[in-house]
Amino acid sequence: MKYWLMKSEPSEVSIDDALRHGAAPWFGVRNYQARNFMRDQMQIGDGVLFYHSSCDEPGIAGIAEVASTAYPDATQFDSKSYYFDPKSTVENPRWILVDVKAIRKTRLLGLAEMRSDPDLASMVVLQKGSRLSITPVTATEWKAVLKLLDKSK
């Protein structure tokens, strides 16, 4: 059982969208490191912090879980898709994904509040220059985040 933080732009897929859709493919990852986490390390049932990025209020917006093992991202084969990759083939797909199931929406846990918690000092997403859309979360960080979410700020 591992824990992850996964970024989504709410203008594309927000936590509300994810809750409506149930388990859905986490399409569009085009970064090898993030892909490799999904391919090599994610297991069904892993905990996911659903993070809103590139928006007015960046931060953790919900809790989700990994709902499938890895399989090819269909959007890479769709020439009309923004995520189309002409260099990828069905025989040898370059991009894979997992299904993610949103479990609940939380209050918005912003970056400033996260940075104020010493238990989160080493959290990858808080490091300077960290842009990776999928990052590992330690069990300690997971617990600390849940604890912060329980506080009514």
Next chain:
DNA sequence: GCCAACGTTGGC
């Protein structure tokens, strides 16, 4: 809109 940080590309 700015800009730092990082990833990718491609010429050599």
Next chain:
DNA sequence: GCCAACGTTGGC
């Protein structure tokens, strides 16, 4: 394989 140029991310 190096590395400069370019593109992208994402908070501010």
